Amino acid sequence: xxESTIDVLPELKQxxxxxxxxxxxxxxxxxxxxxxxxxxxxxxxxxxQYAKVTExxxxxxxxxxxEDLLKAKVGLDVALVGGAYRxxxxxxxxxxxxxxxxxxxxxxxxxxxxxxLAIVAYRQPCLRSEIEEVRGVSVDAILRKLMDMQLVRVVRxxxxxxxxxxxxxxxxFLEHFGINSIDDLPGSQELKRGxxxxxxxxxxxxxxxxxxxxxxQ
Amino acid sequence: xxxxxxDYKVSLDVFEGPLDLLLYLIKKDExxxxxxxxxxxxxxxxxxxxxxxxxxxxxxxDFIVMSATLMLIKSRMLLPAEERRDESEEEEEDPRWDLVxxxxxxxKFKDAADYLEALEMHxxxxxxxxxxxxxxxxxxxxxIRDASIFDLISALNDALGRVQExxxxxxxxxxxxxxxxVTYIIENLKIAKRLNITDLFAGMHSRMEMVCxxxxxxxxxxxxxxxxxxxxxxxxxMVEPRKPELSAEVESEAPVQVxxxxx
Numbered sequence: 314x315x316e317s318t319i320d321v322l323p324e325l326k327q328x329x330x331x332x333x334x335x336x337x338x339x340x341x342x343x344x345x346x347x348x349x350x351x352x353x354x355x356x357x358x359x360x361x362q363y364a365k366v367t368e369x370x371x372x373x374x375x376x377x378x379x380e381d382l383l384k385a386k387v388g389l390d391v392a393l394v395g396g397a398y399r400x401x402x403x404x405x406x407x408x409x410x411x412x413x414x415x416x417x418x419x420x421x422x423x424x425x426x427x428x429x430l431a432i433v434a435y436r437q438p439c440l441r442s443e444i445e446e447v448r449g450v451s452v453d454a455i456l457r458k459l460m461d462m463q464l465v466r467v468v469r470x471x472x473x474x475x476x477x478x479x480x481x482x483x484x485x486f487l488e489h490f491g492i493n494s495i496d497d498l499p500g501s502q503e504l505k506r507g508x509x510x511x512x513x514x515x516x517x518x519x520x521x522x523x524x525x526x527x528x529x530q
Numbered sequence: 531x532x533x534x535x536x537d538y539k540v541s542l543d544v545f546e547g548p549l550d551l552l553l554y555l556i557k558k559d560e561x562x563x564x565x566x567x568x569x570x571x572x573x574x575x576x577x578x579x580x581x582x583x584x585x586x587x588x589x590x591x592d593f594i595v596m597s598a599t600l601m602l603i604k605s606r607m608l609l610p611a612e613e614r615r616d617e618s619e620e621e622e623e624d625p626r627w628d629l630v631x632x633x634x635x636x637x638k639f640k641d642a643a644d645y646l647e648a649l650e651m652h653x654x655x656x657x658x659x660x661x662x663x664x665x666x667x668x669x670x671x672x673x674i675r676d677a678s679i680f681d682l683i684s685a686l687n688d689a690l691g692r693v694q695e696x697x698x699x700x701x702x703x704x705x706x707x708x709x710x711x712v713t714y715i716i717e718n719l720k721i722a723k724r725l726n727i728t729d730l731f732a733g734m735h736s737r738m739e740m741v742c743x744x745x746x747x748x749x750x751x752x753x754x755x756x757x758x759x760x761x762x763x764x765x766x767x768m769v770e771p772r773k774p775e776l777s778a779e780v781e782s783e784a785p786v787q788v789x790x791x792x793x
Contacts, residue, residue, distance in 0.1 A: 337659055392656070399658045407655020414657065421650055424678075425546065427643035435642065447636055450547030450592045490649040491656065499645060504638055 322359055325366065325374035326381070329398075333378075339397030339488075342368050342375075395487035396494065429455045430464060434486070434495055435504040438468040438479035456480065464489060546679050548596035549636045551578060554680040556633075563633060566626055568607055572600040578680065581687055585741055603629060679748075681760060682727070685767050686744045689731035706739045711746035719756065719771050727758070727767040 323331075332345055346368060353364030375398055379391040388403045402410050422430070429452050432444045444452050459465040468481040482495070495501060555574050556563055579597055606625035624630075718725060730747070734740050747769065750756040760767050 334659070339658070390656075392658075401656050401658045404652060404655045407657075410657050411655070416657075421647070421654075424640075424643060424647075427646050427650075428639055431639050431642035431646055434646075435639070447632075447639055448547055449549035449596065449632070449636065489653065490646055491653045492649065498642070500638070500642070504642060 325370060326377045329371060329374045330378045333398060333400040339394055339399035341397045342371050345371050392491060393493045394491055395484050426455055426459060430459060433465050433480050434482050434498060435501060437481035440471060440477050440479060548593045549633060551575060551680055552633060553637060554678065564630060568604050568626060572604050575600055578683060581683055585744065681767055682758060685727045686740065689728060689740055690737060706742040708742050708745045708749060711743045712750060715746055715750060724768050724770045727769055
């Protein structure tokens, strides 16, 4: 391990770039840091400085890396999706990449499906009845479909009579729409609990309240 | 073959609900959502509902519930304000308020859905190293994008209105079938590539024939064979074939066999 042919130590920016390129899935800052600490302490010597890297340093390096990519116009970009970074193509080159990968299918979600998803996303964890209240129609079939697509999942059962399921969105939902977190959706504060929210709070405890309750038990 | 069955029905719940219809009517009439002319909107709502019954669309109970709600609001609006107050000890409240609140909230989520749609379209052009997109295939019910079901019904309504016909004998007529009209539309689109929906109804003199044609349009949209696109809100509706590679991909196990020689 100690013998190294590398004379010049790489910058943080280079390292994160290399990692993003090699990784098949999005990388969290924690994961990048873990690999750097491992390398740093494993190699020792001048490499030890890498073991001291902080999360904010990595974040800065990622930003720099992205800046350089965009400045150089090499057809690549970095995106923060679902709490992890990934290397992706520049959206303007999308049509070419799509042709290359033969992903010409452009079947998208229908309006009703998107509406249902939006309600689940903003109101999660939410009951099926809450979704139906907003949409004014039964959402049984659509909800099942969205679950098949792994865009929606059952979070847990609620404490209400009959213990109905509570639904939420998945990591895949974030990836499909390229969102980092639900809070990044516009107007999320306003939409999270509607005008009827106060009345409902009694019936459906919010997330932290629920956790507390469980702890007590 | 599915389409020949007598009990053929287009299930509406995969399309839109009563709130969509109300928002549609409000937008169409350009009325203020906070001051809905309840009588007029109710009448229009019932008219659409009636038409949907004629079409034998599988009207969800939700549509009926909403019509009852509208009736109730309408009747309460007729009561003088004092009597209303007596009834429910509370402060006087506009009987429309609950509905308005629901509509406004629903509208917000519709906007949120539009935002998601924009994100989705953006993401179609973005590939990561894993380049794995959520597979949305085999969901033919997931597509009626440009013209809403109500736009389509509206077009049919216009067409029906134009025909002053020899109605009565028509009811028992078995002359027309949906599958026959499916073929008719496909054949026409082969030649024309793009058709105004009103042209589809041109030359038809019976309600039954129009209704069958209309159901054929819905079925083809559902199966992703054609798209109904609209030039602006409440504009002309055009019907056109979907991209060939797409239809081939999506509908490998299509329930309709006429598909063999499509486009």
